[in-house]
Amino acid sequence: MFDHLDPTLLARIQFAFTVSFHILFPAFTIGLASWLAVVEWRWLKTGNPLYREIYRMWVKIFAVTFGMGVVSGVVLSYQFGTNWSVFSDRTGNILGPLLGYEVLTAFFLEASFLGVMLFGWQRVSPRMHFAATIIVAVGTLISAFWILSANSWMQTPQGFRIGADGLFYPTNWIDIIFNPSFPHRFAHMTIAAYLTTAFVVGGVGAFYLFRKQFVRHARIMFGMAMLMAVFVAPTQLLVGDMHGLNTLEHQPVKVSAMEGLWDTQRGAPLVLFGWPDEATEETRYAIELPKMSSLILTHSLDGEVKGLKDWPREEHPPVLWVFWSFRIMVGIGVLMIFTGLFAAVLHLKKRLFDTGWFQIWCMALTPSGFIAVLAGWFVTEIGRQPYIVSGVMRTAEAVSPVGGIQVGLSLLAFVAVYLLVFGAGVYYIIGLIRKGPDVDTSEKDDGRKQGRPALVGRLASE
């Protein structure tokens, strides 16, 4: 059944599926770990039990998400070999040490102290527990540092030479690790994770406020989330803009695809919406703002912007995907900025916590961060095609000598298992959200446990 399918295409679909699944969890755990650290710090500082109850509620959600992040990440670290063995062989000298450092500096840290964070309440002092939370939060950031460095090197490679044997050899590690797109990508992705978390926490807070449940907890969650929206969402626009300018410098064809521009021109318009058509090499039904693209990309009204036709066709990435993914991401970014604006205005009118329509708006935006993160990665990764290492190595050369049947069957197996796992994960997380914080932590949550001793019942329920 998969025999006549292209193994490269199947491998790409499989990798895209597993990595997209994986990133959903880091996008949330990176932000949540930092936020939990802040919450615990507030608790230690103020002694206000609300913070503790919020922590205990969200740490359960954190555990579920983290677990799914770990298992889907282990898959990825082996998939470089199973699906992209030629790539692994050729770039191993460069990417190997970066991923190795990720394991040594981040994964062990996160994994070991996660245990303390989840199960250590009765066994370590509150300060040690707080330290464990911070360590996990820092671990997630270190992990993002290394993996994004590796990925950015694939986007903007430097500091290497290619030997006579076709392998990549490092010539300067600083150049490799701090390659040109890395600082932008690291900043942009970290902020993306924080925003994703803020909108989930804010959405849940809005849900409680709307239902008039757990109102005191909800005000804290909602307030902290809106603070993020006010300050961090606009920052993301700035960082994203700088990221784009960096891409223009190093991967201009990607930017042309993002903009949907085919002809090189001065005073290029900004295509708001349209349908890029690769067959006819034009963007149909375009709604444009005149000269704006030039303004954004060159900071002058009639700067020159390159069109896709400047490159031969086989160098074009799949334009339609890049174009639309970019609009989805930026669109969500704009919605997030508006959320911050509304929140600021409502706050000034002293109505932040009791405006029904705004609560519904925030509930609707709960999954927005995840969608934007995926869309952003689609821009980045699909925009890099047909290369796996930008300008140096093509994706088609990278694939393992593994038959279509094996890749296809394993893809089906991944889809089946991931759907089960994801479905169950979402189900339990929603359950935890509906249950809300345990307001009276001592004897309460035992109702349904058929007469087991309290402690067993609690173990069973958590």
Next chain:
Amino acid sequence: MFNLDTFIDLPLVWYGLIATAIFLYVLLDGFDLGIGILFPFAPSDKCRDRMMGSVAPFWDGNETWLVLGGGGLFAAFPLAYAILMPAFYMPVIVMLLGLILRGVSFEFRFKAHGPSRRLWDYTFHFGSLAATFAQGTILGGFVQGVSVQGRAFSGEPLAWLSAFSLMTGLALVFGYALLGAAWLIMKTEDITQDWARRCAVYLIGFVAFFMALVSIGMPIMNPQIRALWFSLPNFFYLQIMPLSCVVLFVLLWRDLHRNHENRPFFLVQGVFLMNYIGLGVSMWPWLVPFEVTFRQAAAAPESQSLLIVGTVILLPVILGYTAYCYYIFRGKSSHDIHY
């Protein structure tokens, strides 16, 4: 560029490090996979709660050694990584899927009630079983050798599959189950502990049987290994491994009948260590048996140098805080583990 090649034998050091990482993985994840294997046979749900509670704080850290094994192989011996992963494509995927299912079972089981709890009991069990069996078949396939052309795997998709590799798969299932049982003897009390002890007694026989089978099978299958083990004076040196296994087994047997609580776990680890060393001696110096040696597969010295610095500094730190975490959760697993 930064290069330590002139000071130390980098490929050799890396070979040792990766071997250590994989061994630590086997020891650490071995016992928690073993608990998954034993899971449905436990006498009661309460026992299962305790069993899971005894590993819940550790499983993630344990599994990270697998990531280090794979990631380290990629970093230090990319060629071997690039050949072995496609060669063992199917068992690797099965292992990964198994690890996913069992990993999420920890979180989901804590939250589930009623029949859905059963579901996660079984995903935990079958996930552990599948991951272990797949690891065992990879081991068997590895020992049998891998065909290579140029810089790539050139065998059939099912080249790893043979009676021998299926047997090693089964052997590892019993081995991990024994590790898991020994862990439970140490970390639990009362009914669970009694039951674990009975399991261990029962499993020892199987483990000894399979070890004998593998030890006989390997020299028969492979003339090189035969030559290594049955030439003088090697023969006498190498007897250390089988002999110490016999001693360890005898001690283990006695401990199990005398209510020792902690020692069995370390004795089983000793058995694993002896087997692992035996295997290492037989496979030396191949990283892709019998085609690519660890020297041929080595990454550029600059790459190995960069990572060795971090490893030398960080590995002791990692071992330190890993030990600290085990220390925090010392003592018997009880029901007050929750979050």
